[in-house]
Amino acid sequence: MRPWRSGPSDRRGYHHGNLKEALIEAARRFIAERGIGGFTLVDAARLVGVSPAALYRHFRGREALLEEVAERGFTELAARLARALRGPGTPLERFTRMGEAYLTFAEEEPGYYAAIFEARPVGPDGSPPVQAPRDRDAFGLLVEALRHTFPDGFSGGVDPRFVALEVWALSHGIATLAAAGRLPTGPGLPTKYDLLRAGVVAMVHGARAR
Amino acid sequence: MRPWRSGPSDRRGYHHGNLKEALIEAARRFIAERGIGGFTLVDAARLVGVSPAALYRHFRGREALLEEVAERGFTELAARLARALRGPGTPLERFTRMGEAYLTFAEEEPGYYAAIFEARPVGPDGSPPVQAPRDRDAFGLLVEALRHTFPDGFSGGVDPRFVALEVWALSHGIATLAAAGRLPTGPGLPTKYDLLRAGVVAMVHGARAR
DNA sequence: TGTACATCAGTGAACGCGCGTTCACTGATGTAC
DNA sequence: TGTACATCAGTGAACGCGCGTTCACTGATGTAC
Numbered sequence: 371m372r373p374w375r376s377g378p379s380d381r382r383g384y385h386h387g388n389l390k391e392a393l394i395e396a397a398r399r400f401i402a403e404r405g406i407g408g409f410t411l412v413d414a415a416r417l418v419g420v421s422p423a424a425l426y427r428h429f430r431g432r433e434a435l436l437e438e439v440a441e442r443g444f445t446e447l448a449a450r451l452a453r454a455l456r457g458p459g460t461p462l463e464r465f466t467r468m469g470e471a472y473l474t475f476a477e478e479e480p481g482y483y484a485a486i487f488e489a490r491p492v493g494p495d496g497s498p499p500v501q502a503p504r505d506r507d508a509f510g511l512l513v514e515a516l517r518h519t520f521p522d523g524f525s526g527g528v529d530p531r532f533v534a535l536e537v538w539a540l541s542h543g544i545a546t547l548a549a550a551g552r553l554p555t556g557p558g559l560p561t562k563y564d565l566l567r568a569g570v571v572a573m574v575h576g577a578r579a580r
Numbered sequence: 581m582r583p584w585r586s587g588p589s590d591r592r593g594y595h596h597g598n599l600k601e602a603l604i605e606a607a608r609r610f611i612a613e614r615g616i617g618g619f620t621l622v623d624a625a626r627l628v629g630v631s632p633a634a635l636y637r638h639f640r641g642r643e644a645l646l647e648e649v650a651e652r653g654f655t656e657l658a659a660r661l662a663r664a665l666r667g668p669g670t671p672l673e674r675f676t677r678m679g680e681a682y683l684t685f686a687e688e689e690p691g692y693y694a695a696i697f698e699a700r701p702v703g704p705d706g707s708p709p710v711q712a713p714r715d716r717d718a719f720g721l722l723v724e725a726l727r728h729t730f731p732d733g734f735s736g737g738v739d740p741r742f743v744a745l746e747v748w749a750l751s752h753g754i755a756t757l758a759a760a761g762r763l764p765t766g767p768g769l770p771t772k773y774d775l776l777r778a779g780v781v782a783m784v785h786g787a788r789a790r
Numbered sequence: 791t792g793t794a795c796a797t798c799a800g801t802g803a804a805c806g807c808g809c810g811t812t813c814a815c816t817g818a819t820g821t822a823c
Numbered sequence: 824t825g826t827a828c829a830t831c832a833g834t835g836a837a838c839g840c841g842c843g844t845t846c847a848c849t850g851a852t853g854t855a856c
Contacts, residue, residue, distance in 0.1 A: 384817050384833055407617030411810060421834055422810080428832090432810065487760060509764050532770055535763070536750075536779050543753025550697060553745070554719050560742055569746050572786030573779065594800055594850050621843060631801055632843080638799090642843065 390428040392418045397439050402481030406436065406488045433489075440489035443482025444504050447475050448511060461519040462574060468515060469541055469566045476545035483545065512538055524577040533577045540569045600638040602628045607649050612691030616646065616698045643699075650699035653692025654714050657685050658721060671729040672784060678725060679751055679776045686755035693755065722748055730784075738787040750779045 386392065396414040411432050415422040429435045454471035455464055476483045486504070512534040524533065544562045547553045553562060560568070596602065606624040621642050625632040639645045664681035665674055686693045696714070722744040734743065754772045757763045763772060770778070 385819080385831085386833075389832080405617075407615075410808080412808070423812080423835075424833055426811075487762070529768065531764075531768075532775075532778070535770065536775055536782075539753035539757055539763075539775060540746075540750045540779070541753070542757055543749035543751070546756060547749055547752055552697070553749075554741075558739065558741075560745065565742075565745055565749060568742070568786065569750070569779075569783065572746075572782045575786060576778065576782030595798085595852075596800075599799080620841080622841070633802075633845080634800055636844075 386418070386420055386424070389418065389420060389424060393425060393428065393435060394439055394442060397435055398443075398479075398481035398485070400481070401439065401484050402479070406484055409436070411435070436485060436489040439482065440485040440504070443479065443486045444508065446479065446482060447472075447486065448507070450475050451511065451515070455515050455519070462571070465515065465519045465574070466567055466570050469537065469570055470563055472541045473545055473548075473562055473566060476549060480549055483549070487542075509534065509538070520574075524574075525579070526577075528577040533573060536573050537570055540573075541566060596628070596630060596634075599628065599630060599634060603635060603638065603645065604649055604652060607645055608653075608689075608691035608695070610691070611646075611649065611694050612689070616694055619646070621645070646695060646699045649692065650695040650714070653689065653696045654718065656689065656692060657682075657696065658717070660685050661721065661725070665725050665729070672781070675725065675729045675784070676777055676780050679747065679780055680773055682751045683755055683758075683772055683776060686759060690759055693759070697752075719744065719748070734784075734787040735789070736787075743783060743787045746783045747780055750783070751776060 393414055396417045397409060400409045400413055400417070411425055412422050414435075415425055425435070429438065450471045451468050454468045457464060457467060459467070509531075513531050516530040516534050516537075520530070524530065544553070544565055548562050555561075603624055606627045607619060610619045610623055610627070621635055622632050624645075625635055635645070639648065660681045661678050664678045667674060667677060669677070719741075723741050726740040726744050726747075730740070734740065754763070754775055758772050765771075
């Protein structure tokens, strides 16, 4: 990776001009390549072309930077899911497209994805908060999507949260297996999108038939 | 954690007597507590009560130890799955029980589970092999289980491998979300076992109805 | 049964390394007058 | 428009630390005679 600067003026002198953003971007890239554990502040600073100490003008430390990356990642993920859900088609089609957007996000942004699921949220005082607000947000988003997509609900009074959890767990499983390169592929074997699509259909169907 | 020795004589002098096994056991525990990235040779040696250099009498280095842990873990997992599948009940019941055994293993042996999925397999020369034999084994095991459980196959000629992948991805997703403490729980929300059971039923049913 | 000795499984000190973080500092920026 | 100066965002050297690994070594074990 070559040193990288963002913003209009590519070569500034003493002042970088956009260091915070550049560091977040560098972290995202390194996490994508080496995982959360393999990410170091020193490498991020070097990539951006700045001394490691400069980082502390913008972040409390390593954990704070990771948490910021996770935050950005989650915002991006939520935006993509919402966009996918908004399109045309039957409820089931739109919901399925949302699932595909999830898999695509995990594939295109492995750094964000890993940060979202591995970064330990940090409270203002440095200790972990009781529960990460993102967790509730992520799950709530999915439940709301299901409720909007199937406003009549499921027969038998099946809780939409149940279906939401099911779909989320399947998506996460497919995404992480694929990211680890452990999803068997080959002639006659389904792609991850095939897998998710069939799984969603089966689960929604299952919930309606119960 | 207190220093720990295994085998019949708990206090040996210069020679430990069972160092290899003790180190594997220590690694399993540390990985369970801190994850793969948080595991260090030095800590493992200290826990066992031995100098860090002693480790090199039994392993090439850190990676080799991790790979050994993964190997043991996989053997144990395979044994548990096979045992669960062997019991009484209808095909679907037995298959469902196998899924529950998978979740239980991930919960009871988080060290093994993490090692299985995160350790990078190492060939004899130190470079990674083309494909980890374990991967094929794990998947093959699941497919065989499905074939034995539903000898009549699925209607519409649905490939058992398809269903196997689906079930595996769901199980893995549930297990990892649960291990990360990110599976929402609360009154009215399903347990991970509920989730897997309903998912398996839906998927098998979906495959037969297609 | 007793002794000599090869083999094996440990020790402990040391190494080079890269990490996250701190500190006093300095160069650049932008605002007040 | 020009100058003084407060503020801000960088530097670079240094730190203590713990890591994985190596090395020459030594104590224990078990076998041959």
